[in-house]
Amino acid sequence: MRLDPTIDEIEVDFSVPPDGAIVHQTAVVTAAAAEASLPATETAGGYAARWRRLDGVERERQFAVNVAPEEGRLERVGRGRLDAALTGVAYRYEPASALQPDAGGLAGVPLARPLLYALFAVLALEQLVAFAAGYHPVSSRSAAARPAV
Secondary structure (H helix, E strand, O other), rough: EEOOOOOEEEEEEEEOOOEEEEEEOOOEOOOEEEOOOOOOOOOOEEEEEEEEEOOOEEEEEEEEEOOOHHOOOOOOHHHHHHHHOOOOOOOOOOHHHHHOOOOOOOOOOOHHHHHHHHHHHHHHHHHHHHHHHOOOOOEEEEEEOOOOO
């Protein structure tokens, strides 16, 4: 962890998982910066570094340390190793080759046409109701009595 020796003190307390034990470290000061580090981080988890600035303000920075790469490396196991690893656990083993999804089948019923027909029916019904409920005054004069323009 890098510190600025003009702003930060060089004493750093690291909180180490899993129990949050405190490890005191003194930062190594160079011409440009100070750097504090833990000798080894063997446990995965959240680490915290706490230090003071020269003005007395306490600072904290948290770090996440991942697991060792060999623990995260996934590999295929056969039924024999799976049986040994899951002793006492009820499970059903199905190889991937037995799972054949129906690629040609549809996931549901196509609703585009029924929805389009329903929308057309609602639109036609709306027009009929608007015409029936609308105000259409009847002219007292007939078309023959109107003056020509």
